[in-house]
Amino acid sequence: NAGVTQTPKFQVLKTGQSMTLQCAQDMNHEYMSWYRQDPGMGLRLIHYSVGAGITDQGEVPNGYNVSRSTTEDFPLRLLSAAPSQTSVYFCASLGQGAYNEQFFGPGTRLTVL
Amino acid sequence: ILNVEQSPQSLHVQEGDSTNFTCSFPSSNFYALHWYRWETAKSPEALFVMTLNGDEKKKGRISATLNTKEGYSYLYIKGSQPEDSATYLCASTLGFKTIFGAGTRLFVKA
Numbered sequence: 455n456a457g458v459t460q461t462p463k464f465q466v467l468k469t470g471q472s473m474t475l476q477c478a479q480d481m482n483h484e485y486m487s488w489y490r491q492d493p494g495m496g497l498r499l500i501h502y503s504v505g506a507g508i509t510d511q512g513e514v515p516n517g518y519n520v521s522r523s524t525t526e527d528f529p530l531r532l533l534s535a536a537p538s539q540t541s542v543y544f545c546a547s548l549g550q551g552a553y554n555e556q557f558f559g560p561g562t563r564l565t566v567l
Numbered sequence: 568i569l570n571v572e573q574s575p576q577s578l579h580v581q582e583g584d585s586t587n588f589t590c591s592f593p594s595s596n597f598y599a600l601h602w603y604r605w606e607t608a609k610s611p612e613a614l615f616v617m618t619l620n621g622d623e624k625k626k627g628r629i630s631a632t633l634n635t636k637e638g639y640s641y642l643y644i645k646g647s648q649p650e651d652s653a654t655y656l657c658a659s660t661l662g663f664k665t666i667f668g669a670g671t672r673l674f675v676k677a
Binding site: 498513 | 612
């Protein structure tokens with residue numbers, strides 16, 4: 455199993471550009487989520503999904519869209535990048551139930567100029 | 568919105584010292600409490616998941632306790648080693664949402 459994979463690892467955007475961060479998992483996990491990590495703030499939940507076709511907002515959803523057309527993939531879209539979205543983005547997945555641990559991807563470091 | 572708080576923000580100890588950190592979370596609608604270890608330039612790795620009041624979990628020199636009635640969990644490291652240097656995150660789950668604290672950054676000096 456590859457676990458949770460994310461692409462790209464690094465990305466530089468200009469203000470106003472759009473892009474999609476890719477996340478995939480091969481563990482057949484229902485639950486997937488996106489976090490951003492900023493200094494002194496830990497991990498903040500952006501969006502999450504409890505299964506294919508179902509998504510919901512987390513703590514900081516503004517400026518981001520998600521979709522979940524398959525169990526494996528959970529892409530995060532930045533509609534119009536802003537410098538405030540400069541961050542490290544982590545995708546995570548876990549099996550059914552909150553008793554399971556979350557498995558994290560390697561992260562995507564995004565810089566918006 | 569859950570508010571998960573961790574203290575201290577950072578901690579410097581000598582090799583061999585024992586140490587502990589605190590995680591506090593809203594006790595209402597509690598579902599599960601997670602501890603993660605996060606090394607620089609890596610992804611967070613799960614240490615413990617606890618669900619019942621009074622739960623105690625142990626992995627080597629690291630252990631954790633849970634008090635769901637008062638809304639706190641302690642993480643203990645016995646005989647800290649330089650390789651224990653990392654950020655320790657706790658996270659509380661409410662329904663399908665997992666909310667993380669800001670973490671405690673541990674530095675262990677040889």
